[in-house]
Amino acid sequence: MYTEKVMEHFKKPKHLREMKNPDSVGVVGNPNCGDIMHVYIKVGKKDGKEIIEDASVQTFGCVAAISTSDVVCDLAIGKTLEEAKKISKDDIIKELGSLPPIKIHCSVLAQDGLKKAIEDYEKKKNSK
Amino acid sequence: MRAYLDNGATTMAAPEVVKVVNEYFTDKYGNASSLHRLGQEAKEALENSREIIAKAINAEPKEIIFTSGGSESDNLAIKGAAYANKDGGNHIITTKIEHHAVENSFESLEKEGFKVTWLNVDKEGFVELEQLKKEITAKTILVSIIHANNEIGTVQDIEKIGRICKEKKVLFHTDAVQSFTKVPIDVKKMNIDLASFSAHKLHGPKGIGALYVKKGTKIKKMIDGGHQENELRAGTENIPGIAGFAKAVELVNEAELKKTAELRDYFVEKVLKEIPETILNGSRTKRLCNNASITFKYIEGEALLLRLDDKGISVSTGSACSSTELKPSHVLTAIGLPAAIAHGTTRFTLSRYTTKEELDYTFNVLKEEVAELRKMSPLWRK
16 A cells, blocks of 8 residues: 555654754644644754754654655755745655555645744744 | 454454365365255255354244355345335434445435434444334334444344334344354344344355345345345355355354453453553443454554554554545444544454464554654644
């Protein structure tokens, strides 16, 4: 049902944890579908631009939800905020090879959580 | 180490069963309708098997119809009874916790114009008998209630339900696929008109089941063809399957059921005591001897299932059929579990071959994996 790549991220996720003192948290999901995600980011600077220095996710959800959460962090870390906001469902699925179609609608949410976290961060910064 | 704890989905065929099945595939392979010696040998096996299965439920051999399994039995019983008795009314009754074979048969009939009442269950999964009594009207022709639930293991009081149906003069069907040979069934004492059985849940072969049809009960056949099975189910009889089914029934004994229940209780107690925020679904006492349906709050069942699978442990979420659906199981919803909690439900089902060592191993892995997944979950307490 799942590709080897999906199972790899699921069995040994690198970024599935709570983050102490994050710069922002994006919350997405719906318990009725069985998926809730808290996406944490830490923002740093590189060459004068703000980048995602660290990202982690806490996920209540199925194999696909956990695996895609981990991939989003892999893709986001080191990217500028603008680049990170553009990470899409397709980028994640491409990284994993494939996902069962039934899972794509409900469980691939982490990119939305990441975007939310970045936007909230920017809002907070601008209102300061 | 490996632990197969998905015996509610299917079981390993007993070696004794496999031996019998092989015999009827390779040596005694005749067609029971043939007049020669090989055919008559098959016929004898067919009738002996029928007798064994009839005896197990206190029925007459003639009242047993062999089918391809539980789903066919459910379809034949429900659609067959509805079509054959529709002159008496178009109202049929079932529950919200049926197996899909029953649920979807009722839905098909509903689309064809039958009126269906879906009975509620309480939080342990028991049908409310007063509601059943109230819902039966002059137009009701059939009531179908699952004997033991496949997901949460709750065993209904079939005798009381049978009595109500008899008093109200409606046909009573029960899906006894999970309960057969685990919970005593006496079709006479329990006033059952139709009952579905399957072999592969009790260490028999897959692809073979039976339907009990009480003498005089009108049902419409679904498969046209030869005269087999009392004109109710055409097709060359699956003699290897049938003989294997009978063998599987003969192998069941009281002592192993008791042992299974003890092991199950040992496992459940340990899990509930040592893993926090866990719930046993269904009834503590009136449940299948081999079923433990446990909800681990704040994590999702599929994730736990595949983590356990990675360590050689086979379980299922809610019910095996749910594993490709995202909706929480209809049974867990019917007993009132909120969706987020229902998603964390795992079903462990034991068999005669389950050992204490396997359960200890499962418990240790479970404790570790539940803790890991909870650490990843935003819902777990900080």
